[in-house]
Amino acid sequence: MAKSSSATATASASATKKRRSRGGTLTLEEVKTLGRELLSSRAHLNHAPALLALLAPSAPLDLALEALISLQSFFVPLVPSIPSASAAATAGDAGSDPELVFGVWLRQRFDELVAALVELSVSPHSDDAIRVSFEVVVISIYYLVCVEELVELAIWLTFCAL
Numbered sequence: 107m108a109k110s111s112s113a114t115a116t117a118s119a120s121a122t123k124k125r126r127s128r129g130g131t132l133t134l135e136e137v138k139t140l141g142r143e144l145l146s147s148r149a150h151l152n153h154a155p156a157l158l159a160l161l162a163p164s165a166p167l168d169l170a171l172e173a174l175i176s177l178q179s180f181f182v183p184l185v186p187s188i189p190s191a192s193a194a195a196t197a198g199d200a201g202s203d204p205e206l207v208f209g210v211w212l213r214q215r216f217d218e219l220v221a222a223l224v225e226l227s228v229s230p231h232s233d234d235a236i237r238v239s240f241e242v243v244v245i246s247i248y249y250l251v252c253v254e255e256l257v258e259l260a261i262w263l264t265f266c267a268l
Contacts, residue, residue, distance in 0.1 A: 134169060137173055154215050161173055167233045184212060191213065
């Protein structure tokens with residue numbers, strides 16, 4: 107059974123490499139596939155950085171929105187398990203436990219997501235349609251500041267200053 111799962115992961119990684127080797131840019135269908143695979147199992151966690159890279163002011167709007175939807179679907183159920191920044195820093199020293207390593211990795215990707223959302227919302231190069239989508243993000247960040255205490259207050263204050 108482990109061989110089968112390993113073969114599937116290898117085939118998926120190979121398919122992902124083929125997608126990118128055709129020209130370096132992904133199509134909307136490929137971004138949707140990356141998102142579906144990310145949500146399907148931990149074997150596809152390597153898709154998160156690829157989707158995060160699409161959250162840039164210079165990215166095509168349809169790809170950025172699809173990446174955002176996939177990343178939101180990935181992170182929302184995991185919010186209660188994301189360690190605080192200080193806990194992640196402490197856990198990073200005890201790298202022998204796979205769950206601690208995953209928690210640190212998850213925290214790093216979550217911080218990248220928040221940074222990308224801040225960049226998209228304040229960049230003059232962002233499409234107006236994507237900025238409108240971030241009204242919901244602002245509310246989400248507020249929730250994370252007040253309730254989950256996962257986002258530092260300084261990030262929330264950045265949005266308040268806009």
